[in-house]
Amino acid sequence: MRTTSTNLADPDPVRRIADAVLYEGYLLYPYRAGSPKNRSRWQFGVLGPPSAAPASFAEEPGMAMECLLSVPPGPPAAAEVTVRLRFLQHQTRQVRRREPDGRHTDVDELTVDGVAFLSWDEAVEREVDPGPVPPTGSTDRVCSVAGGEECEPIVDAEGVSVGQVVRRREPLVARVRTRTTEDDGFLRLSVSVDNEYAGTAADKRSAIHASLLGAHLLLRARGGVEFVSLREPPDDAVAAASRCEQRRCWPVLAGPRGRTDTVLGAPIILYDHPEIAEQSQGALFDSTEIDELLTLRVMTMTDEEKTKARATDPRAREIVDRCDALAPEDLHRLHGLIRTPGAPAPGQDARAANRTGEELGTGPDGACASGGAPWWDPAAEADATPGSGAVVIDGVRVARDSLVRVRPARRADAQDLFFDGRVARVTAVLRDVDERTHVALVLVDDPAADLHEWYGRSFYFAPDELEPLPVGGPGRGVPGSSDSRKESPS
Helix, strand or coil, rough: CEEEEECCCCCCCHHHHHHHHCCCCCCCCCCCCCCCHCCCCCCCCECCCCCHHHHHHHCEEEEEEEEEEEEECCCCCCCCCEEEEEEEEEEEEEEEEEECCCCEEEEEEEEEEEEEEEEEEEEEEEEECCCCEEEEEEEEEEEEEEEEEEEEEEEECCCCCCEEEEECCCCCEEEEEEEEEEECEEEEEEEEEECCCCCCCCCCHHHHCCCCEEEEEEEEEEEEEEECCCCCCCCHHHHHHHHHCECCCEECCCCCCCCEEEECCCCCCCCCCCCCCCCCCCCCCCCCCCCCHCCCHHHHHCCCHHHHHHHCHHHHHHHHHHHCCCCHHHHHHCCCCEECCCCCCCHHHHHHHHHHHHHHHHCCCCCCCCEEECCCCCCHHHHCCCCCEEEEEEEEEEEECEEEEECCCCCCCCCHHCCCCCCEEEEEEEECCCCCEECCCCCCCCHHHHHHHHHHHCCCCHHHHHHCCCCCCCCCCCCCCCCCCCCCCC
16 A cells, blocks of 8 residues: 655646546635635545544545446456545644743734734645555455644744644545456446544544545556446446446546546546646636636735735645736636537547537537637627527528417426417527527517517527418417516526
């Protein structure tokens, strides 16, 4: 068994994703210790101590996952899978003030020559390697992570000792079990992790001290064996994939698309081959917040707020410094891209993307040859007007002032029943950022139709819910209510 510290700036794309999982929720905006949202932390992947009192509100001590391996006939002797358990080890940072008599007193904050030192709960990155997993059979290994205590003196500008920072960690013990069984021509690999901390946690704080935080698994296959996607298994693996069970840990293929030698078992549900957006300037830890929005919020913090954030945690300091130093062009890049499924990402083989595009029905050119475009380009749409859109339905071009008969198919709400068979006039054809088309209508026989249109209030339907009527055709609908329906196609 080997234990190491990991590197948050690791260039390996798989580890970058794993680090994002590791630190998800570690510290939330405004990144200050005094913020209420930062007084209850460690939201994901917490394996609590098994002997914890009910008052401690400890998380469950274990997690488990199952995945499938494809093995060629007569696998070579070198075939193996490595399992790595990664997590954060809780570390208490206690600031102590030196008293005139030489004793030290615990304090929440100590300011020395304008620099604040705060007591805080930090974390140390850990990676446990319990050894290789054989192609058959099972393993059962206990992995220990040492605790510790370090003391760092605090001195003023004249070199006089005025306090100290004491960092403490509880020793941790994790048991990693694996089992490999044959299933319908594939190998089903089961991996479980259990926190086996020997002490008793009486309250919430002591339970966190004895927990594995942000726990997740990285599995790599070598020697001819490959992992099988559980989200989109091939036809011959569907039955075996359906028998894989997950408990607080969900496996997905990791690394570049097409790569099948790596699986990430995460405490949050991801898709296969998850990626860090190339526009992202760095970690923010803030539970699915939009980078651009969060960066702008950091930039608007007062100098006092930024000083407190920098004093809270070294990682918070890095976030604030990075946002302050962000160049205008980097901020503009955070505005993001809109990318059609199947479009090649920067550096991706266009032919591979085209194949994906054809499978998803986005067209043989991948629908977006550049691999991404600004989600909204005012210059490109300078001549666009809300009423200029059109869509072809059953071979007929439908645009503003076209007449259609409504045939609701979505059953978005009960009012759809009153629209069935009614004749409506098109007021606009719109497309949202997901490239879905929405047709805005007013009912022809609605006495308030002109008023609705004047206010810009329309009823929205999908093109396949509409039947084009010939020009000059009947404009009278069947009797029924004209109550309003969905007000906007968000």
